[in-house]
Amino acid sequence: MIDAPLRVPAKGHVLLLCDGRTERGPQHLGFTLEKQGGAILLIAPDGLSIADLFTYPALRANTSMGRSPDGPTTWSLFAQPTPGAANETSGIARGFSKAPQLELDATGRLTATAEGEVRFTTDGSDPRGADAMRFVEPVVVEPGHVVRAIAVHEELLIGDEAMLLVPANGHAGEGFSLALDPQDLWGDSTGIYNPGAAQNHTRRGIFWERDAVVRIDSSALSVGTRLFGSGSRGLGKRSFKLYARDRYDSPADGFAFSDGTRVHEGVLRADASPNAFLRNAVMEKVVHRFGLHLLVQPSVAKPLYLNGAYWGLYRWMPGKDEEWLKQRSNAEALDMLEGPASTERSGKGDHFLNARELLVRGAPIDSIDAVIDTRSLIDLACIDLWTGRADHELNVRCYRPRERDGRWRWVLFDMDLWAPPNENSVQRMSLAVLPETPFVPQLLAHPELQQRLLARMTALQATAFEQIPAIADSLYHTHAAELADDFKRWDLQLDMPTPEASLAELKSFATQRGAHLFAHLAKSTGRRLHETVIEAPRADQGVLLIDGLALPPGKHSVRCFEGVLMHIELRAVEGQEFAGWKGADLATASGTIDLWKAKSLRPVLRSVVP
Template identity: 25%
Template sequence: MRTFRYKSRSALLLLTVSLAACREDAPPASPIDVPREEQSAPFVSIDGMDNAAGFLRGTIQGQGDIKAVEVHVDGVLLGWAEVHGDEWSIPWRPGVGTRAIEVVGHDGAGVPARASLALQPLEFDTAHALYQPASLLTLPSSGSATTRYTLDGSTPRADSPVYSAPLVLLRSQGEPTPLSLIPTNPPETPVDWRWLPPRTPAGRAAVVRFQQFQEATPVGASGTRTYLIDASHGALPVMSLTVDAEHLFGFEHGIYVPGRTHAEDPRPDWIWGNGNYHQGGKDWERPLHVEWFEVDGQPVIAQGAGVRIHGSGSAALPHKSLRLYAKEDYGPKTFRAAVFPDQALDAYTRLIVRTSGQDLLFSKIRDCALQGLLRETSLHLQACRPTVLYLNGEYWGLHELRERYDEYYLASRHGIDRKKVAILELEGLLDTGEEGDEAHYLALLDFVRSNDLSLPENLAQVEAMMDVDDFIDYQVAELFFANGDWPQNNVKFWRYVAPEAQGPAATDGRWRWLLYDLDNAFLGDPGYDSLARVLTDESLPEWSVLLLRGLLTNADFKHRFVTRFQWHLDNTFREERVTAHLESLADLVAAEMPAHIERWGYPASVESWRYAVDAMRAFATQRPTHVRQHLEAAFGPF
């Protein structure tokens, strides 16, 4: 039978190849002339290298049950690989001078398939960029010490693999990503924001850590480097965090998981539940290594630091914000780099790697975009750069690199003594400073409660205690954005507690406001009357509306408030300006969104992400007209 004849010829070929594989120097079998309809050339690839075990691996696909792969290094036959199913592997430890690998695959079709790979020499000690082609990495070594290394992010220990040959760094194909499979909130979490496994295997960067040892004692050199092989993130910078996995994902003390805290007290009566990730303070700070790379892949930050979970309710979401601390405990006292091109600062004590808070479910750009609209005002704002994150080499998705509001932020912005800064929140709760620093603000509230602010002398007293112009800009922004999580929440303000009569404005001892967390703004109905809510809603806490309501009883303040609001509508919030700003930021992150969504499942799809961005654009188009009507309804024509 025809079918039997050609199957037999194919089997004969494969038998010849298999017998040849028994001799390392044997050439592959010659192709046999198989009719075109029976031919299907095999496919072969080089997929990865197990550096610790010393195995090169790949895949082969083709006809028949028996396949063969020959491997050549720098033009010399290394040998014939072991083939199991569609996978092949071969023992190999490269030499320092290795530059090229070629594999040739054979199957019953008789037509060989080839794959080749050039290796670039790379030395750990030389300045490096994130983006590299397939490389052969040489680690520092010493005749008096043993160099040990890890590739999973863990700190090298006395039982870690010994460095005995250069490490082969290839593009990630089928590499395990165990951290991406760890649930980061409990299974009873509401389905709308429950942890989801990656839809496809997460990408990987190569993270190499090494340490020299004398027996079991660490000595001499150590280091951590990240390389992204044959891949790029286009217009976005990249941050790589390297940490012992137990610090983030361990049941007892891991800060990224529900852990023991949830097991002992799930708190089902609170929507956000409870977990290790809701714990704060120094006891819940963990050491790690931080690398940050500019868009072209050049390294900007590479140092040890501390990390905590950032946020309150949003910490229960699957994808969490992180707060980074530069401290002498870990390395340099600052992150010394101009990471935000639109400001002159080049040193930061703390940085936030933010996930967009609750907006991670929707647009991913809301707070970053809305704060960015206010850059030309004198308001305090958090600089923002969309940034791709890798955690122990695993792709961790799209984040925002942000400044953090604290005493270091204010000191660096104004050149003031951070120890003389008081930051309060909500009704006057002390966030930063010394006990008693809240008394000045509480006295301000008492003054407003007990005095007629329509009188010029009383307004003057208030102006002596708070920056009224700053307060107006702050109120205008929150009202225009229709922030539903304000004014009863997300309120912070600060003052310099040792006023200087001849010093800069920031040292005058008056209260100024810190705008933040706009994740619940620019949502829903663009006609929503947020002004009427703040002026008339009796369900709002008294402290949250006391200042604005009291000040608006003064004709001069009312005129300043409405005039400034109208100026912002004509300029800051002009439709064309806002939509152009939104589109620019959305365009910047658009190429990254498919990979981010595959990794986290939030937003639900690229289409739903675009819908959320389009809704913000529509809000920006319609909002100014509605707000003008709200102003006229509240204050009459001006």
């Protein structure tokens, strides 16, 4: 409703803004227009008579719809919006063209089917530009290029774009394909990948975002892209961040991921540092498989083709940002912090500072548990200590639902920088002048939290960390060909070991790390170490859990700390029942014991008598 005087001159016009901001004046209407289409009614002052009615369809970015010419009842789409000026009268456009159908035969011959003329490029540039070629058969595309194509029709505005990768010999072409104008990549002053005139590859912000087209699954999506990351920007193989925005005609609901989230920012992660892919993938698998209390971005690893050129193995994942975290935590609003300074990315950090103060001064455990999910913090501390993560205090992301009982939790973050297996990470992480994640000295100084940390580390070493060599083997064999191709592509430009050497190093680390880490923890806490032999039942009998983690069937030599109570539980399968413990004075199938006092431990089961 226009409820204030609004003067329209004779044979003139007035520009009305459907922005819902009526406080700005009578030209601002109290509603917005639906992007997917709707109806607009012009109603007379009597509130009943309809002076004009128009139903409009979904519009693409930078297009408009109006009368053509001004005044009559004929409507048209316009490629160039002209608010405040007369509409164009060069022709009537009733819709948008569909993307051409592109096919490539074994000889490299391209065919294109479309309603209207097809215009295309093969270097990644926009087919709407002046350098685009008219498609006239026969067209042969050389390997290592990407085809971008549109359909041009006199009665239609340009609509969706098609993209087809023509991979170089030796590459299957299955994976991600990213295409953008070569000048936007390599231009001296505007190229985001090229160091250029002003170290372009280090630049951030919207000014360094470029139009692009990406194929993640089967269809081409129009997006914005920037370089992403910190230290990796200085390497030849760099990460990209993709933005689904209205102005690019990106999908309205963003990118879909396997964890059920849909977000408007996604990352093509390069994993360019030595050993990065296997280390990151292994720890992500550990968190997922064993149900650790940390959030992990879902990721898919595939080759990336940049303007048709093979660019190596990349992982596609959502950003660790508010949109993704809100969906994963089912929260309407979040407080989210990052980095060593606990920089606010969303909401406020006051609650975290208060929570951290409780941790630093060793407050009662109930007070700490009320504001911090200590299971999440302890799982992060165990992983950081076990890997000896070099940048544990830098790459940090924590969050909490902004509600009365919202507690702080952590996100798994960049697990590529591991220490040597014999490094005393306990000592290094305890030497910080200021409190820093994962707060190792504070956890070890607090009686209850020390117990929890050492119990959790004992359980993780006996279960998850013990299985890391097998997990690494599985991941390596799944991606062996892709890792070999990536090494071949970047061997001369990056300081990276062969995939085989990376696997061997990771497995060697895993077999050595436990003994060193437990010795360092024992020295730091003054607790003696002991190895207890635990025998877990066969799978057809039941499962034995230590601190909620399943111990594989068979005998295990488990390192444990003096005086640290461990929760054990036997879950018998149907047809079996608990009959006691051999080696422990515990009468029930579930309970708490000091493993350090036991030389060996075995649950006793018996068949249920019908």
